[in-house]
Amino acid sequence: MSGIIDKLVLLQLAPRSELLDHWEVFFGIAAPKNLSTKLLRRAVIYELQVAEFGGLPHSISKQLKSHIKDGLNGIKTPFKPAPIQLKTGAKLLREWNGRSYEVEVTENGFIWNDKTYKSLSAIAKDITGAHWSGPRFFGLNLTPKQQPASDLQQSALNQQATLAQ
Numbered sequence: 001m002s003g004i005i006d007k008l009v010l011l012q013l014a015p016r017s018e019l020l021d022h023w024e025v026f027f028g029i030a031a032p033k034n035l036s037t038k039l040l041r042r043a044v045i046y047e048l049q050v051a052e053f054g055g056l057p058h059s060i061s062k063q064l065k066s067h068i069k070d071g072l073n074g075i076k077t078p079f080k081p082a083p084i085q086l087k088t089g090a091k092l093l094r095e096w097n098g099r100s101y102e103v104e105v106t107e108n109g110f111i112w113n114d115k116t117y118k119s120l121s122a123i124a125k126d127i128t129g130a131h132w133s134g135p136r137f138f139g140l141n142l143t144p145k146q147q148p149a150s151d152l153q154q155s156a157l158n159q160q161a162t163l164a165q
Contacts, residue, residue: 092138
């Protein structure tokens with residue numbers, strides 16, 4: 001792992017000429033002349049990480065290619081993010097009415113307040129006293145058109161950090 005970190009550090013300090021060389025190695029063509037050094041650096045660092053760890057999941061790549069094709073043909077289609085796959089051990093964090101709630105994902109459901117639930121909706125109902133979609137309450141199925149409430153935004157950020165672990 002330290003090998004990739006060393007390479008990333010060197011790329012952060014690399015002059016533009018070196019970044020241009022890396023671009024040609026990764027993409028097989030010269031970089032566009034007007035490409036900023038900042039974007040050039042980001043692209044090279046991204047490609048290095050893809051080479052080391054792999055790229056986007058196939059489903060996302062396929063969807064992006066479809067949108068590019070549609071865009072070139074003048075067709076506007078909504079982008080649907082891939083559903084979030086919760087892994088056992090992940091923790092969902094949600095703030096509601098000034099209080100924080102933490103739910104743990106298990107193989108058999110979810111644990112909250114030392115009790116196992118089969119669905120997030122049951123937990124959301126216990127927390128709020130009203131019927132909520134559990135995935136929506138915990139910020140798991142927001143679409144690009146939906147603007148989450150500020151506490152939902154924070155929940156989604158917390159979940160992304162937790163899922164990345």
